Amino acid sequence: MNIKDIVNRDIVNLTNCESEPIHIPGSIQPHGFLLGIQKGASRIEFCSANSADFIGIAPDKLLGKQISDVFPEEQASRFALYAGAEAIDSAKPFVFTLNGVSFNTTVHGSGSNVILELEPFPDGTLHLPNLYNQTRNFVSIMEKSSGLLDLCQEIADETRSITGYDRVMIYRFDEQYNGEVIAESRREDLVSFANQKYPHTDIPAQARELYIRNPLRMIADINYTPVPLLTIDDSADKSNHSLDLSLSILRSVSPMHIEYLKNMGVGATLTISLLQNQKLWGLIACHHYAPKLLPHYTRLSALLQGHFLTSQIAVREVAEEYNISEEVDKALTEALTLLHETENFTEASHQSPWLLKLANATGAAIYHEGILYTNGLVPSDAELIELFAFLSNAYPNQTFETDHLSDVYPSAKDISKYAAGVIYHSMVSGEHDGILWLRQEKIETINWAGNPDKAVLQNEDGVRLSPRKSFELWMEIVKDKSSPWRKSEINAASSFSYALQKHINYRVIRAQEDQNRSLNEELRLANKELSNLNWISTHDLKEPLRKIQIFASKVLDREDPDLSVQVKDSVERMRFAAEKMQMLIEDILTYSKAGSMDKVFVLTDLNEVLRDVIAELQDNIDEKGAVLRAGKLPSLEIIPFQVHQLFINLISNALKFVKADERPDISITASMVDAAAIPTEKNAVGHYHAIAFHDNGIGFEAEYESRIFDIFQRLHPAHKYPGTGIGLAICKKIMENHKGFIGAKSVFGEGSVFTLYFPVA
Structure with missing residues (x-):
């Protein structure tokens, strides 16, 4: 084998x-x-x-x-x-x-x-922990500790008492995973590591991942010799080439970590993970300066201390945040009250200390319509205006907060004394308008455990890189930064900014309403004057014209034999001009009434309206020998007398504008069309009843299709085709009263089509 x-x-x-x-x-x-x-x-x-x-x-x-x-x-x-x-x-x-x-x-x-x-078993016994006493001690610690740091210190002391290690530290990681010792329990002869920071390179990313998966890690002797794992050599079996020991207690440690611990002079370690929301919040790190083998159940007792602390981290952090947020909410309430009770919001920014307290800021500034309003400690006006311009361009219609303004703003170092950190909210009232909360620079001295820039050193052989050997205190002075903004402060600033924007908008709306009220009054007076002019047109002007016509007729009838031809012609012209002026006054009055009279809509059969119109124009139709055909028309909600006038005008025009020696031929059709069939009207939507009036008259050029409905617009000489040029303008006004449209198409010399578009109810 x-x-x-x-x-x-x-x-x-x-x-x-x-x-x-x-x-x-x-x-x-x-x-x-x-x-x-x-x-x-x-x-x-x-x-x-x-x-x-x-x-x-x-x-x-x-x-x-x-x-x-x-x-x-x-x-x-x-x-x-x-x-x-x-x-x-x-x-x-x-x-x-x-x-x-x-x-x-x-x-x-x-x-x-x-x-x-x-x-x-180290001594042949289990050494089961007294969980009751351990839990009772923790409850006592939890009750007497006032804050998270106090609790961490108590846990460090208790863990050292349970395990017997020379030093127990509690690390807390920042956003970049730099670790800071926030609590320490140690032998009296050892140098303190309290408040020292260790760079994130000391614990690589894959090591942090293992701390999350396996919350307890022990090295019994730094100077151990790794024991290899063996397996049967089966070249066909690829599964035994490696063995994942992520959850192993005995797993051998990276030689880099061993070298790091040796450089620190440590002999044995125990590490317990502190997790929050599945992320590594910190560590309980136990160091011993000689080999130390901790029994299994004692390790579990130490792990239980980590669980105790983990259960309290979120609670204590939330409690601390809550205490601050209570003060912030109180300040926000006072600031909003003053804002709503003060007619001019600038007084709220100048006089209110609550504007600063709601974000625990050292200064504040509002830039509105080119005017700067400040509160507290702030840079010069020119520097503030430049800052507002930069932020409004960099963060348009946005919010922005930072405790290190110089990271984004090149000129921030010049104003760090006042504005190392800012909360910014843009406002839409004017160019570069916005509101700023400022925090002064907080010069901080960071105590690093050795120079973080020399965390990697070249070995004596000049080839291999290894961990640093020096852990002497190395101080770094950090400038151009403020204390970080808390979530409650950012939220309070957002609430005030929103209320301020509403306040400004309300003032703008109120000013606009005042302006509109003034314009409406001017319009009312103008309409009153126009009504007076209408009265003059209908009464005061008509009477003199009627007398001119009567006297002119009498002169022509009674004095005709004694008048010269020139006098007769002048009197005739005078009478004709008076008749023309009277017609013009009547049409102006009709146009005015079309827009000002009460609009009472009645469901009406358009066929009946057309019959009444034909009866009224029958003499003219017979005189011209006109042919008039009409299809079936719909029943619509209309203003009856206005649509009657509308039909009168369109049929009269068809009878009037006819070619010499040709009988008028007029046809009226009805159909249903979509809004797309009215290309000249962009506001048309839905469906429409289209009532089209076709004639064989003289027509007009296509260029006049949009102008023909303008008031006083005449396309033909008055001596050949008499009229005032108001008839089609009246038609357009009537269609506007019915939320509809009127259109015209024509071929010069061949005829025209005027179409009325009534919206389908």
């Missing part, structure tokens, strides 16, 4: 550690031994090379054997039930006993395999 190891021998240094496959090292730590079997079976497929050190059986005697060949039958049967359960309880390991030695056996699944990690 050929046996091979599955050790991962890829060369690893800091140039490729971000991609190091640390979950498949192919080796373990030597304080226990490992067996691997396939799921649903008991044949040993993997074995660590140190099995003989614990049970006196070498790997070549284990590989290929059944579990029952190694351990007593009764234990093998119980293990088959334990490992075959739907969920293996890794917190309560299975106990194998061989040659009088008991082994805590931690079991977990790994792909198609089941991993058994066997550790002898």
Whole structure:
């Protein structure tokens, strides 16, 4: 039988550690031994090379054997039930006993395999923890700790008491996964690491992923020699080339991490993950300066401390945020009250301290219609206006917040004293209008555990890169940054900005209403004057014209023999002009009434309207010898007298504008059309009743199709075709009253078609 190891021998240094496959090292730590079997079976497929050190059986005697060949039958049967359960309880390991030695056996699944990690009891006993006392202590700690940092310190002290490590630290990660020591419990002779920061490169991404999957990790002796994992060499079987040890307790550690710990002078470690929303919030990191093997149940007691702390992180953070948000909400309420009670919002920005307190800002500014209003500590007006212009162009109709303005704004360093961080909301009232909350620069000294820029050093051989050796305190001074904005402050700023925009919009609307009210009053007076003009037209002008016509007729009738031809012609012209003027006044009055009279709609049969119109025009029809044909017309909701006038005008025009020595031929048709059939009217929608008047008259040029309905528009000489040019304008006005349209098509010298479009109800 050929046996091979599955050790991962890829060369690893800091140039490729971000991609190091640390979950498949192919080796373990030597304080226990490992067996691997396939799921649903008991044949040993993997074995660590140190099995003989614990049970006196070498790997070549284990590989290929059944579990029952190694351990007593009764234990093998119980293990088959334990490992075959739907969920293996890794917190309560299975106990194998061989040659009088008991082994805590931690079991977990790994792909198609089941991993058994066997550790002898350090002193032959289980050392079960007193969970009642541990829980009672935590409840006492939780009640007396005032904030999250106090709670972390208490947990660090309690964890050190339980485990006996020389140093216990609680890390918290920032957005970039730089770690900061926020609590520490240590031996008095050790140098404190409290408040020191460690760069994100100290814990690569794949290591952070394993901390999420496996919340507890122990290294019993930094100077251990990795024990290779062995398997039967079967070149046909590709599945035994590696073994995923992500959940393993004994898994061997990356040589880069071992070198890092050696550089720190650490002898043994225990690490417990602190998770929030499936993300790594922080770590409980335990350091010992000599080898230290922690029993299984003591490790679980330490892990329980991590669970206790994890359960409180969100609660404490929410409580701290709530206390701040209460103050912020109070300030927002006061600011909004002042805004709504003050006629001029500028007073609210100038006089109200609440405008600053609602976002815990040191300054605020509003830029509205070219005027700047400020509150608190702010840069100069010119610098503020330049900042507003930049933000409005970079974030149009948006909101923006940052605690490091110089990241996006080149001139920010010049105003960091006032505006290292900003909350910005644009406003749509004018160019560059917006509102800003400002925070002063908060110069911060960061205590790094060694220079983060030298976290990677070149080895003495000049070839390999390795972790830094120096962990002496290295201070970095950070400028041009403000304290970060909290969510409650950002939300309060948004609420105020929204209310301010509504306030401005309301004032604009109110000013527009005042302007419209003034214009309406002017329009009312103008309409009154027009009504007076109509009165003058109908009464005061008609009477003099009537007298002119009467006296002219008398002169012509009575004095005719005594008048010269020239006088007769002048008097005749005078009488004709008076008649023309009277006709014009009548048409103007009709046009005016078409738009001003009450619009009472009545369901009316258009066939009856047409019969009345024909009866009224019968003398003219007979005189012209006209032929008039009409199809069946619909019944519509109309203003009857206006549609009567409409038909009168269109048929009269067809009778009037006829070629010499030709009888008028008029036909009237009705149909249903879609809005698309009215190409000249873009506002037409839906369906329409189309009433078309066809004639064989003189027609007109196509260029006049849109102008023919303008008032006083005449296309033919008055001496040949008398009229005022108002008739078709009246027709258009009537169709507008009916929410419809009128159109005209013509071929000059051949005739015209005038079509009325009444919307279908």
